[in-house]
Amino acid sequence: MSPVFSAQANSVRVGAPPVLEVNHIEKVYGSRGAVTRALNDVSFIVETGEFVGIMGASGSGKSTLLNCVSTIDAVTSGGIFVDGQDVTKIKNAKLAKFRREQLGFIFQDSNLLDTLTARENIALPLTIGRLSADETLMRVQEMAARLNISDVLDKYPFQLSGGQQQRVAAARALVTNPKLVMADEPTGALDSKNARMLLENFENLNRTYNATVLMVTHDGYAASYTNRVLFIRDGRIFTELRRGDDSRQAFFNRIMDVVAIMGGEVSDAL
Amino acid sequence: MLCKLAWGNVRRASRDYLIYLLTLALGVTVFYAFNTISLQVDIAGIKTAGMREIMSELLSRLTIFLAAVMGFLMVYANNFIMKRRKREFGLYQVLGMTRGQVARIMAYETLIVSGAALVLGIICGIALSQLMVFFTASLFKTQISNFHFFISPSALFITIGCLVAIFVVTLLLNLRVVVRVKLVDLMGAERRHESIKTRNPLLSGIICLVGLALIIWAYCRLLHDGLPLTAPVGQLDFAMRRFGITTLMVTVGTVAFFFGLSGLLLKLLQTMRKVYWRGLNMFTVRQLAAKINTISMSMAIIAMILFFAITSVTCGMSIASAMNASLLRCTPADFSCNVMYNNSEFVESSEDGEITKGVMPSEPYDMQAALEERGVDFAKIAKGVQQVDIYSSVPAGEEDPSILLDDLIRRSKTTLPAGMDEATVMYQGIPVVKLSDYNKYLAFRGFDQLHLADNQYLITCDMGDTLDDMFNSILSAGTTITLGGKTLVPGADKIDPQAGAFCNSALGLNSGTVVLPDAVVDQMGFALQYSSLLVNYKDGADAQKIDAEFADLSSLNDAGIGIGTNVYQNDGSNIGFWGNSLNRNEMIEQTDGMNGMISYLCIYIGFVLVIACAAIISIQQLSSVADSSKSVRVLSEVGCDRLAIDHSILLQQAVLFFFPLGVGLAHSLVALRVIISVVLLFGGFDIGGTVGLICTVFLFAYGGYFALTYGISKCIVRGAVRVRHTE
Numbered sequence: 003m004s005p006v007f008s009a010q011a012n013s014v015r016v017g018a019p020p021v022l023e024v025n026h027i028e029k030v031y032g033s034r035g036a037v038t039r040a041l042n043d044v045s046f047i048v049e050t051g052e053f054v055g056i057m058g059a060s061g062s063g064k065s066t067l068l069n070c071v072s073t074i075d076a077v078t079s080g081g082i083f084v085d086g087q088d089v090t091k092i093k094n095a096k097l098a099k100f101r102r103e104q105l106g107f108i109f110q111d112s113n114l115l116d117t118l119t120a121r122e123n124i125a126l127p128l129t130i131g132r133l134s135a136d137e138t139l140m141r142v143q144e145m146a147a148r149l150n151i152s153d154v155l156d157k158y159p160f161q162l163s164g165g166q167q168q169r170v171a172a173a174r175a176l177v178t179n180p181k182l183v184m185a186d187e188p189t190g191a192l193d194s195k196n197a198r199m200l201l202e203n204f205e206n207l208n209r210t211y212n213a214t215v216l217m218v219t220h221d222g223y224a225a226s227y228t229n230r231v232l233f234i235r236d237g238r239i240f241t242e243l244r245r246g247d248d249s250r251q252a253f254f255n256r257i258m259d260v261v262a263i264m265g266g267e268v269s270d271a272l
Numbered sequence: 273m274l275c276k277l278a279w280g281n282v283r284r285a286s287r288d289y290l291i292y293l294l295t296l297a298l299g300v301t302v303f304y305a306f307n308t309i310s311l312q313v314d315i316a317g318i319k320t321a322g323m324r325e326i327m328s329e330l331l332s333r334l335t336i337f338l339a340a341v342m343g344f345l346m347v348y349a350n351n352f353i354m355k356r357r358k359r360e361f362g363l364y365q366v367l368g369m370t371r372g373q374v375a376r377i378m379a380y381e382t383l384i385v386s387g388a389a390l391v392l393g394i395i396c397g398i399a400l401s402q403l404m405v406f407f408t409a410s411l412f413k414t415q416i417s418n419f420h421f422f423i424s425p426s427a428l429f430i431t432i433g434c435l436v437a438i439f440v441v442t443l444l445l446n447l448r449v450v451v452r453v454k455l456v457d458l459m460g461a462e463r464r465h466e467s468i469k470t471r472n473p474l475l476s477g478i479i480c481l482v483g484l485a486l487i488i489w490a491y492c493r494l495l496h497d498g499l500p501l502t503a504p505v506g507q508l509d510f511a512m513r514r515f516g517i518t519t520l521m522v523t524v525g526t527v528a529f530f531f532g533l534s535g536l537l538l539k540l541l542q543t544m545r546k547v548y549w550r551g552l553n554m555f556t557v558r559q560l561a562a563k564i565n566t567i568s569m570s571m572a573i574i575a576m577i578l579f580f581a582i583t584s585v586t587c588g589m590s591i592a593s594a595m596n597a598s599l600l601r602c603t604p605a606d607f608s609c610n611v612m613y614n615n616s617e618f619v620e621s622s623e624d625g626e627i628t629k630g631v632m633p634s635e636p637y638d639m640q641a642a643l644e645e646r647g648v649d650f651a652k653i654a655k656g657v658q659q660v661d662i663y664s665s666v667p668a669g670e671e672d673p674s675i676l677l678d679d680l681i682r683r684s685k686t687t688l689p690a691g692m693d694e695a696t697v698m699y700q701g702i703p704v705v706k707l708s709d710y711n712k713y714l715a716f717r718g719f720d721q722l723h724l725a726d727n728q729y730l731i732t733c734d735m736g737d738t739l740d741d742m743f744n745s746i747l748s749a750g751t752t753i754t755l756g757g758k759t760l761v762p763g764a765d766k767i768d769p770q771a772g773a774f775c776n777s778a779l780g781l782n783s784g785t786v787v788l789p790d791a792v793v794d795q796m797g798f799a800l801q802y803s804s805l806l807v808n809y810k811d812g813a814d815a816q817k818i819d820a821e822f823a824d825l826s827s828l829n830d831a832g833i834g835i836g837t838n839v840y841q842n843d844g845s846n847i848g849f850w851g852n853s854l855n856r857n858e859m860i861e862q863t864d865g866m867n868g869m870i871s872y873l874c875i876y877i878g879f880v881l882v883i884a885c886a887a888i889i890s891i892q893q894l895s896s897v898a899d900s901s902k903s904v905r906v907l908s909e910v911g912c913d914r915l916a917i918d919h920s921i922l923l924q925q926a927v928l929f930f931f932p933l934g935v936g937l938a939h940s941l942v943a944l945r946v947i948i949s950v951v952l953l954f955g956g957f958d959i960g961g962t963v964g965l966i967c968t969v970f971l972f973a974y975g976g977y978f979a980l981t982y983g984i985s986k987c988i989v990r991g992a993v994r995v996r997h998t999e
Contacts, residue, residue, distance in 0.1 A: 102911020
């Protein structure tokens with residue numbers, strides 16, 4: 003059974019390929035005798051401007067999925083298309099450029115370079131991409147304004163609060179205008195106030211600037227900010243929920259219902 | 273079980289241990305090889321009496337120095353490894369191992385690595401010591417009579433003893449870490465390094481510039497003052513104080529320079545907006561700045577140590593080569609001896625008291641006849657015998673010399689070489705030789721005759737380039753000498769540097785002698801100053817035997833020609849005394865021995881210091897690269913390819929390796945300029961040849977560490993990039 007969930011909602015441009023199309027991918031670890039199927043025939047599509055959550059217990063394969071999509075890890079079989087381009091076929095030498103231009107990453111620990119100021123951290127993907135100094139600084143300024151971190155740009159990461167660090171990391175991920183922003187447990191290390199602020203930022207970026215975000219989380223509250231949630235269990239897609247016109251609270255309740263059905267660690271984690 | 277765990281750990285942490293192992297092994301190699309010196313001296317066929325004892329005595333002291341340096345290095349390298357392993361040792365304890373068991377694992381690990389280093393080092397050391405025999409032979413200029421494979425048990429014993437001592441010290445330090453430190457600190461060790469040192473870039477940039485200014489000021493002072501050795505006698509204290517202040521300035525300047533370097537680099541690059549905001553440049557600069565901030569003190573120390581190493585090696589080697597060059601120039605005959613004549617001052621003071629009354633000689637003492645009286649059969653042993661008589665330029669009945677160097681220099685507008693201000697030649701006057709005597713001397717040496725007109729003079733000298741240049745400039749300026757109303761002009765515009773040695777010496781004794789037409793000397797009635805007798809042995813004669821006979825004569829006082837033995841003229845009055853007698857072979861042997869020893873010391877100290885510096889930087893670099901593996905991962909995720917990351921790391925490491933070297937080199941160049949000008953007084957200075965070779969070897973060792981560090985760093989980077997973000 004391999005249902006393909008596609009999104010008809012939101013802004014589908016006719017003829018344009020979806021931002022992300024995951025097509026029957028498998029990821030197998032280990033060799034003969036002790037084989038682990040981390041991903042087992044997973045397929046889904048993310049359209050431009052969607053804010054998609056992926057939920058699952060630890061070990062369910064959600065991080066493996068994210069790693070495969072982000073080209074950090076290679077799939078065993080199947081195809082992953084970002085903006086129509088099959089990332090599993092990209093040569094190693096071109097991967098860095100692809101990641102730089104098409105993808106943005108946000109991680110649980112903000113992963114800022116601690117010797118660089120916030121401004122420099124945000125500018126990094128642009129300077130690596132050889133953008134001119136003026137353009138770089140202008141875009142950094144602009145992105146910082148959107149994320150409310152303009153006043154901390156010249157501080158070092160260790161001088162920033164956890165929430166500020168995470169927003170700097172988000173700015174770094176978004177500053178290149180990537181096709182797809184991937185967030186791996188971005189609220190995992192934040193207290194609830196900062197987590198809410200970051201999620202509202204995501205929501206805002208998604209609504210106002212049509213940014214496409216793929217967020218892995220095991221937190222139902224975080225997931226309730228998305229348009230759609232994919233649930234993963236044992237390397238397969240278990241089901242998906244669409245927010246539709248629900249309020250965030252109602253969507254949260256529906257998410258928690260699925261979590262209860264799935265059982266296991268997800269509910270423990272809440 | 274614990275052994276197995278330890279073995280697994282060593283293999284797993286092989287990258288961390290590699291640099292430790294290499295440093296230790298290199299230490300053992302150098303240690304062993306240099307301790308076999310006394311054996312090598314035998315095999316290399318060095319016969320100079322006492323050389324073996326002197327060398328092994330000297331080197332055994334140096335060994336203590338080496339052991340201290342190596343011990344420090346080992347402890348340093350070990351700390352680096354321990355820092356990386358703290359968490360692991362904490363984990364063992366959390367899992368229920370006792371501290372004793374953890375300590376034993378660590379002891380086994382240290383034992384495995386030290387053991388491996390010992391075996392590796394001793395094998396390399398034995399190999400190196402075989403090679404070094406040839407090196408020793410070439411340094412001491414001897415032939416290897418019977419080469420055979422050798423192992424020195426005593427060197428082996430000392431080496432193992434030292435290594436065991438170092439091992440025990442490291443072990444104790446490691447145990448202290450495990451026993452003393454709280455478990456929670458062990459577990460959290462990884463997280464703690466994250467606080468980075470930041471300094472106000474503007475302020476530190478200014479500090480850096482102040483440091484630079486101090487250094488330059490100190491350079492100027494040194495170039496202006498010269499070494500305190502060359503200071504006028506009365507001002508020595510003052511000169512020493514000034515020199516001390518200069519040294520302090522350069523030290524403080526160096527420390528300040530490295531302290532503020534990060535700020536300067538940062539400010540400088542930030543003003544170049546286009547460069548700063550391009551590629552990984554800002555990352556490179558920031559990382560570099562952070563690193564320099566944490567290790568600025570050790571960078572400064574390393575720069576100073578390299579300065580010391582470079583200067584002492586170059587200096588020692590060049591003194592050795594200067595001695596070699598001057599040896600050829602300053603040994604005109606197989607054997608030479610001198611008679612020093614009484615001067616008027618001595619004659620006056622000898623009139624009272626019990627001192628034998630001295631007189632001024634009326635004619636030169638016949639040295640050949642005197643030696644024949646003492647049983648020397650010149651007909652049997654000598655191919656050529658020649659006496660040269662040198663006169664002072666003090667005319668009869670006067671007290672002041674009529675030819676003064678000071679005067680010649682002033683009139684020819686020649687600049688006086690450094691260190692000459694207070695030299696005796698400046699106020700004693702330049703001695704004189706008759707043209708006929710000089711031509712006999714030239715004939716003895718097998719050189720062309722010199723022709724001078726009645727109104728011409730020439731100068732001779734055997735002290736080497738600096739003085740030669742000074743006299744050449746006096747001659748070419750056409751400086752005149754007026755004697756007894758007669759004006760003499762130079763007979764040539766250059767002196768012959770090879771034809772100025774009137775007796776054997778190590779570094780030259782003739783600091784300027786004027787050749788004058790015989791008539792002028794006679795007319796002025798110049799007093800005799802000294803006579804030299806030069807003897808060349810017959811071809812095929814047993815030189816060693818003749819040398820020995822002369823040596824016997826030189827050791828006797830009244831029956832021989834020992835230093836200070838009085839010389840009497842025919843009427844029985846004392847006219848002077850015998851001076852030095854020297855044979856050429858002995859001079860050569862002594863000089864070669866001395867050269868060899870100086871070279872050895874230089875190379876030994878220099879090599880150890882260079883290796884120690886390189887190893888310390890290398891260890892620091894590796895630990896910082898390992899610490900920054902997280903940053904590398906982030907860069908890769910942000911979309912930076914590995915080549916660019918490698919490039920950035922190469923750049924950072926090049927700066928950290930070569931900035932201290934550069935500063936050390938700059939200091940040395942300035943110091944050497946001053947030192948060389950003094951060394952030059954003793955003759956030629958040869959920066960090429962052996963010095964060049966040694967420096968190349970050192971640079972290879974230093975560069976080798978750099979290459980190795982970069983290679984390992986690249987591996988670490990590759991590993992870090994490959995590691996998944998979410999483990």
